[in-house]
Amino acid sequence: MKVSLNWLNKYVDLSDLSIEQISEALPMLGLEIESVETTGLKSMPKVVVGEILSRQQHPNADKLGVCEVKVSPDAAPIQIVCGATNYKPGDRVPVALPGAALPTPDGGEFQIKVSQLRGVQSNGMMCSARELGLGSDHSGLLILESRPEIGTPINEVFPDSDTVFEIELTANRGDCLSHIGVARELAARFGKKLTKPELKYAPKYSEKPEGGLIDAVELETPNCPLYIASSIKGVKIGPSPDWMRRSLEAAGMRSINNVVDVTNYVMLEYGQPLHAFDARDLRGKKIVVRQAKDGEKIQTLDDKTHTLTSEATLICDAEGPIGLAGVMGGLNSEVKPDTANIVLESAYFNHGNVRATSRKLSINSDAAYRFSRDVDPQGVFDASRRAVDLMLEVAGGSAEEISCVVGKAPRGDRNIDISVEYINDRLGFEVSENEVSEIFKNLGFSVEKNGQETLSVTVPSFRSDVDRPIDLVEEFIRLYGSDKIPDAPMSANASTRDDDPLFTFFGNAADYLADSGLNECQNYTLRDSSEQEKTSPNTKFLKLSNPLASDQDCLRSTLLTGLLDVVKLNLSNGNCFKGFFENGKIFDSDSAGEILELCSTAFVLTEDCGERKWAERQKPDFFTVKSAMFDLLAILGVDASRLNFSNLDDPMWESGYAASFGSVKREGFRIKFGAVKVSELRRLGIEKLVWGGELSFRDDVVSRKRKTQKYEPFSQFPAAVRDLSVIVDSSKSAAELCSDISKIAKSKSKGKGFDVESVNLFDVYSGDGVPEGMKSLAFAISFRSPEKTLLTEEVNEVFDAVCAEVGKKHKLRT
């Protein structure tokens, strides 16, 4: 909202304050300033219009001229030395006479005196635009093309100076959407008196006025609890006076005609939007406020036709809509050049309802802006009286003695009891009762002592936001100065509460992956559903109801797609990198549409990014990502060595080169790792192999309590190791075979006084000596006793039994 300093000065005398002081005070009152703009000419007595009669060359300076300038119709011309060259005799220019004070760019003043310039007397100064503070033009004298009368004070030629503050208001301060509201705040801040306009029009109020321009107002909706219709007969539509036009323009409004301007002027003055109807257009001499019917149409003042729902509130006459309540008037009842009789609406409309309607129809009118932030119910009366006064002043006519009023103000003054002790307790420092009452009184609240300890504070209706003692504490500190809150020591107690385990997990996972040479990424949570549907089955359940853009219309179901975007970007930018990872939330939906929010860690590695090096290293492969996945599972607290992985068949992963385990419903976590599907990479424009993995889990998995690890004693004696090679079908799972052999070895060594410590696969071979389609897997079985060094014979006995047993199912390689 734009607030003019000249206008504010009508209600509070701010003349002793600099622009800087006001600009600092407003934000500290909670009224944030977007911009400050000073326009027009400051008051400059002794600067007048002069006409240059002649110019002579200065005898001692090439660049100076000596001019005869007439500055008064009656007196003789004066001599002025001037350096400018853009004028000719006959031009009229601003002349600063001795005693004048011109503004300097640094905010000071420059005094004009009679002086000698290179030996020639100069009795004043002819001015450029910049020298008058009118913009930055300093290329020469300001030539007054309109040729105002010689001797006219320059302030009569140019409009007055004004400073306009553009204020950004928080949603609770509807009371400051007016000049009186802002003036009240400044008056309170600087301890000054607030003077409101004197209201002359004092109508009688009646629900059924007789003989006026309107017979009845009917309120059929709770969205309009109070409505005043005043009648003014015999106005003459025409332009507004200069002072009103200038005020409106300063506040950023266009002047329309005197009647409409009055409604806007009073809105900017009191914050109460008003509307003037041409009485001729009120069919049936009646106003009805009701909810719209679904599909009902109205054409508003801006010439647009809107189709309404029953949410919208309408102002109607006996036959149909004439205005959209609190938002905009109807085109059919607007004030026209030949309008003579006016019905003036001043009403209170429910703020939520106005806001919803204006949002829904995208009408951002000044009226809707104010109503949706809650206007002062008492101001409904004051503003309508003020508007009648001004209309009579600027448009003539006469007002009916009786105003039609229906309903009542939904909010009046409120009493709040508060003790200074309570205030001190909320603040944490001591203030006195005097300071408290002074501030409340300055804000326009009344304060009475209520017994020994409490104050009874009456908050007027214009403050919709002050209802409770804590609200008064806010008012106090706002005016006391929140910059005066004293420094205090930081108090801190140790806490036994732990960080959420998810934060700890993500932190550990990030450290691990970054230490492995990967760079952490952050990708958007929202993705393009048409893309995601290609690789994720139930994406339709993850769509937003009101996306801003179609490429951000659904929740991501994996982190992998974001990481592939990153790979693609960095490859196309020619960057060198090893790989990337991300921690974040993803969203799973089952075929029934139920969504699970999951935590996820994913990483990708490229085979190489094309960087040339003086020596080669082994490229990443399946086991690079398998090992990383095991480490991540360990960080999560899951022992991966016991898990049985399945081949992963998934649109994002290369079949046969990727593995998976788990379900978020059953185990609470799910992993996928291996090679990203080559056709998918190529579809995305990535021409390098990408290996990766994703670990996704419900947040309760990470919160599972972990066992405290207890020390287990280990044997002091050496192990006896025997190797066993088995020839199996090349599709046979090594893990399965290993687990079979392990079981057999354990059963055969049972009761022999020693254990199978481990069964490790150490060789995979196919080729000479192994039939086509088969492979040889070699395992080292390690036996160990906790009590003694094992004898060859006792180990051989068990090993032979193991070989015999394994040999029953598989071919042994000898």
Add this chain to the structure above:
Amino acid sequence: MEDKINAIIARVERELPKAVQASDVAAISASATGPNGDLTALMKLIPTLDKSERPAAGKLINAAKRKIEPMILAAYAEIENRKMAAALGEKPDISLPNIDAQRGTLHPLTLTIRKICGIFKKAGFTVAEAGDLETEWFCFDALNTPADHPARDAQDTLFMPRETKVANISKHGDELYLLRSHTSSVQIRAMLKEGAPIRIVAPGRAFRRDTVDATHSANFHQIECLYIDKNVRLTDLKAVLDYLFKSLFGNSAKTRLRPSFFPFTEPSFEVDFMTENLGKLSNKWIEIMGCGMVDPNVLKNVGLDPEIWSGYAFGLGVERVAMLVHSIDDIRHFYANDVRFLKQFQNR
């Protein structure tokens, strides 16, 4: 005799360094102390000596053996050392560049979150988490934000369809699911679960229906801070803000509270801070976040008695802090993930 013994020792000393393999050493050893070695031969001569000379001669020979044996062992060890050292390969040019990728990096937003959570941890605050998906009640109603508040508008907040069901995020009633527009919803979840006193920081993603530009992002990060206890006052809020900004920007940092409005705090403030060493922004008030004393209605909504409990809360924009700390001029860098950006943040 003595001369002969010394000659043998000298010979061994001379020969050993020439040995290339273990068999060379064995040969040298045998030539001295082996059954056919020279020292053994001398030993065999002892019985031929005068009886009085025999003890001395025996001593000399034994002393010589004791001297030679460790020399032989050392020679064997030297050969084994050389054999193993051969696996070192050629001596490298130590100025050649590294082959392996350098240590990876954490995202600057992660670094900023860690830094801030670390600052708070020193003051007894620990991390709380809650979902990115939230419901209207937790995001708005419980935070004293009425149904007709502008923030709840579909123009500003991203909603899920009415029929959406989320298995692991609880609803309060029959309200809509949405993407949380601020991390303040964690306050509600945490207070309902843990009660008071409570002292938490909650880093996380938040979402607004904003068009992406240099300062706006479809998702962004906040760190919510909440402290509820008996007798928490406005001066405590000022103290924690001073502590936070001095910790982040150095001891010259100052803070200022400017009155503002948020539905969930009363009184509410904007926080401005000012510090040295921030380039063009040095020694100017910089608006950084909103804060305030938790509104009594919020406490009531989570079942805490505002007559007993009070506290402060604020939500700090992580991107904004990271941009200030690292002089980043465009929020989109955080989500583009160009390694030339990511690799600049090496210090954890």
